[in-house]
Amino acid sequence: MAATGTSRSRTSVAAEDYLEKIEQLIARKGYARVVDIAAELKISQASVTAMVQKLDAEGFVKYEKYRGMVLTSSGLEVARRIAHRHALLTEFLHAIGVTDEKVIYDDVEGMEHHISPETFRAIEALTRYLERNPSVVAKAAAAARTEK
Numbered sequence: 001m002a003a004t005g006t007s008r009s010r011t012s013v014a015a016e017d018y019l020e021k022i023e024q025l026i027a028r029k030g031y032a033r034v035v036d037i038a039a040e041l042k043i044s045q046a047s048v049t050a051m052v053q054k055l056d057a058e059g060f061v062k063y064e065k066y067r068g069m070v071l072t073s074s075g076l077e078v079a080r081r082i083a084h085r086h087a088l089l090t091e092f093l094h095a096i097g098v099t100d101e102k103v104i105y106d107d108v109e110g111m112e113h114h115i116s117p118e119t120f121r122a123i124e125a126l127t128r129y130l131e132r133n134p135s136v137v138a139k140a141a142a143a144a145r146t147e148k
Contacts, residue, residue, distance in 0.1 A: 011060070013113040016082045017041070018051050019060060022071060023079035033068040085112045085120060092123050095130040097141050 025032035038045045056063040060075035089108045
């Protein structure tokens, strides 16, 4: 899946986080409810309800009070784009030798919403190159160890 900027201009960082979480919950549990999202994101149910209602009004989810929600095709597109960015950026950090999983998670959370499509495509190409050429990573790691 290629990263594009088409939906980014219409969604906020918070909306993207919600859509990604809703998609994860549906994949894992078969459904997503306000209470589940609130627990996963560690925020109040009232905040989740307000955002879900906004996402419903914007056409990203279909929400029924007390019943939960489903992603629309637009919501699913955004959720999958963000999940792809998250996975690729995680792969990239692993490929360049970052090993601390908390650092990787925190860095990816900071980058995934703020990276331009052009930069993302470049990172994606570099990650695929590094996967095909592990000797490059080994040389870079050796050079980094000698510079300490």
